[in-house]
Amino acid sequence: MRRTVRIGLLATIIVLATVILLAIELFSSPPLTPYTELTLPASEQDSGLQAQWFGVSTLTIGDGETTVMIDGFFSRPSWLSLLFMPLSPDLARIDAALALGQVDKADALFVAHSHHDHAMDSAVVAGTLGARLMGSESTANIGRGGGLGEDQIRVIQHGDILNLGQFEIRIFETPHSPDPVTPGTIDQPLTPPARLADYRLGENYSFLLNHPQGRILIVPSAHYVPGLFQEVQADVVFLSIGLLGKQPGDFIRSYWKETVQATAAQLVIPIHWDDFSRPLDQPLQALPYLLDDMEASMTQLMELAQTDGVAIRLMPLAVPVQLTTPEAP
Numbered sequence: 001m002r003r004t005v006r007i008g009l010l011a012t013i014i015v016l017a018t019v020i021l022l023a024i025e026l027f028s029s030p031p032l033t034p035y036t037e038l039t040l041p042a043s044e045q046d047s048g049l050q051a052q053w054f055g056v057s058t059l060t061i062g063d064g065e066t067t068v069m070i071d072g073f074f075s076r077p078s079w080l081s082l083l084f085m086p087l088s089p090d091l092a093r094i095d096a097a098l099a100l101g102q103v104d105k106a107d108a109l110f111v112a113h114s115h116h117d118h119a120m121d122s123a124v125v126a127g128t129l130g131a132r133l134m135g136s137e138s139t140a141n142i143g144r145g146g147g148l149g150e151d152q153i154r155v156i157q158h159g160d161i162l163n164l165g166q167f168e169i170r171i172f173e174t175p176h177s178p179d180p181v182t183p184g185t186i187d188q189p190l191t192p193p194a195r196l197a198d199y200r201l202g203e204n205y206s207f208l209l210n211h212p213q214g215r216i217l218i219v220p221s222a223h224y225v226p227g228l229f230q231e232v233q234a235d236v237v238f239l240s241i242g243l244l245g246k247q248p249g250d251f252i253r254s255y256w257k258e259t260v261q262a263t264a265a266q267l268v269i270p271i272h273w274d275d276f277s278r279p280l281d282q283p284l285q286a287l288p289y290l291l292d293d294m295e296a297s298m299t300q301l302m303e304l305a306q307t308d309g310v311a312i313r314l315m316p317l318a319v320p321v322q323l324t325t326p327e328a329p
């Protein structure tokens with residue numbers, strides 16, 4: 001009898017230890033050290049096209065006169081909040097991030113899709129920066145629920161071409177990365193606090209920014225439409241690699257072909273690799289293995305880049321970077 005109890009206890013300890021080790025493994029992230037030397041330097045002058053990145057696919061692109069922002073997501077609620085708490089834009093974090101990047105105005109805020117990690121702060125950020133909110137009908141409902149007037153919102157669609165200063169911005173509807181959580185649309189104004197599941201996908205967009213000083217393609221979610229960018233030329237591609245590390249090699253190669261090879265871009269800047277549950281005042285980490293594998297996607301992309309003579313670089317956090325094409329490795 002006592003022997004049975006001892007064996008039972010031992011078995012329980014082994015199972016518990018295995019579960020704990022598995023959880024630690026799943027919630028840990030690939031190290032970022034292999035990519036340190038790929039990080040672009042801060043620009044030394046403020047001429048030309050400048051980009052700033054704030055994690056996920058939150059970007060600004062500006063030429064000194066006109067500033068275009070993408071997504072404007074700064075709140076970055078923790079996993080605990082995401083799973084169990086109603087979500088509201090974190091005004092202190094938004095202000096701190098904008099101050100860190102010295103961003104005090106934008107002409108337009110283009111939102112990729114209506115998941116929380118792209119859209120949840122969009123109404124506050126558009127209001128704060130005096131930017132017009134540009135997105136799907138679902139994103140427009142986040143704007144309305146967040147208090148923006150109709151004159152501060154524009155619903156965009158595939159094929160739209162917008163002119164802002166010297167930028168010509170082309171809108172492409174592209175699919176979300178495979179198996180999105182919370183699909184569907186937001187059909188009523190969404191006023192925070194709201195649950196994670198309320199931030200339903202809506203349409204997902206990629207953006208081409210044509211400017212006399214450069215052509216920039218932004219792909220905020222890692223998927224593609226065969227042939228869509230056949231007629232598009234780009235110098236730089238901001239390429240989402242979010243959840244790409246879980247995709248098979250064929251998918252990654254097709255994604256590269258349809259976004260980088262199709263546009264003949266010479267510089268690829270992976271985005272959406274960071275763990276968006278960590279605030280921006282803590283060091284960035286890659287998404288945990290539970291969701292993604294940055295090492296797997298980066299290894300494959302770097303091989304493809306080497307073959308094609310394309311440079312891969314990462315953005316530093318918040319500081320402006322001049323968007324000129326560096327030499328390929």
Ligand SMILES: [Zn+2]
Binds near residue numbers: 221
């Ligand atoms: Zn999403």
